[in-house]
Amino acid sequence: MQRKGSAIWQGDLKSGKGTVSTDSGVLSQTQYSFSTRFESGKGTNPEELIAAAHAGCFTMALSGQLGAAGLVAEKLETTATVTFEKLEAGWTVTGILLDVNGTVPKADQAAWEKATQAAKAGCPISRLLNTTITMQAKLEG
Secondary structure (H helix, E strand, C coil): CCEECCCCCCCCCCCCEEEEEECCCCEEEEEEEEHHHHHHHHHHHHHHHHHHHCCCHHHHHHHHHHHHHHCCCCCCCCCEEEEEECCCEEEEEEEEEEEEECCCCCCCCHHHHHHHHHHHHHHHHHHHHCCCCCCCCCCCC
């Protein structure tokens, strides 16, 4: 199985602009720019997209972990906060905080802790953030 996202950028870093799209069409030429990434411009940015992907992935994984323990959540709500800092090496994502709240009938604290820790370790996006990145780069024209 493969999922695709794409980006187009035109211009220099500060005054240029770009769009991101997904094969599903959920994002379709969604605007991003220097101002949406480093200021408060209208549009998205890569770090916010990573945060949303991680929150969604983790929450589904948590539902699966709870189900494996015979528990069903009434509601799971996760906010992923990506910390993006300028370091000596340049702008770097230095961490992600997963803040999760759940309403899970019949769950005790031990079952909740076990499920959340397993979901954090096992969610594919959590594992992605420790992966090897390969690349194909072609210069046109």
